[in-house]
Amino acid sequence: MQKMSTVKKAIITAICIALCVVLPQAFHAIPRAGAIYLPMHIPVLLCGLICGWPFGLLCGIAGPLLSSLFTGMPPAAVLPSMVIECAVYGCAAGLLMSLVKTRNTYADLYISLIGAMLCGRIIAGILQALIFSAGNYSIAAWTTSYFVTALPGIIIQVVLLPSIVFALMKARLIPERYPKD
Helix, strand or coil: CCCCCHHHHHHHHHHHHHHHHHHHHHHCCCCCHHHHHCCCHHHHHHHHHHHCHHHHHHHHHHHHHHHHHHHCCCCCCCHHHHHHHHHHHHHHHHHHHHHCCCCCHHHHHHHHHHHHHHHHHHHHHHHHHHHHCCCCCCHHHHHHHHHHCCHHHHHHHHHHHHHHHHHHHHCCCCCCCCCCC
């Protein structure tokens, strides 16, 4: 796979961080849309898939922090868990993309994306149970908030993100994963 320059990765990361601030604003006009459609997760996962784990991690930390600073969303009470969850998403997406090599771009993207989504949800659930909501958190609460309520957002991510990455590759805006030549 052809390498992307650090400058190009930094620019893409900055765009994804900006999307972490702007995209949720479009959804927050709808009640509980953030928990349902997960708009901040989209640019974080995209950054990890395209730029790798260090940039995905940076986007996952900076995105929620700047969004909270500029817009008040996520609120301060939710911010620590959101920062950790998004950081895990970005980092895991990048790590998995570097480790998974099936020789099929779509397979690599789906395995990495779904793996990152599961890692983020598992880590976030563990932290909710042990730190953020210790004693007041259950498997049922975790399943409901991270899978049932979030199902529309999960579907959007699984459908949209691999297609975006593949389209960027075909448009030659990012290097093809498995060049034909």
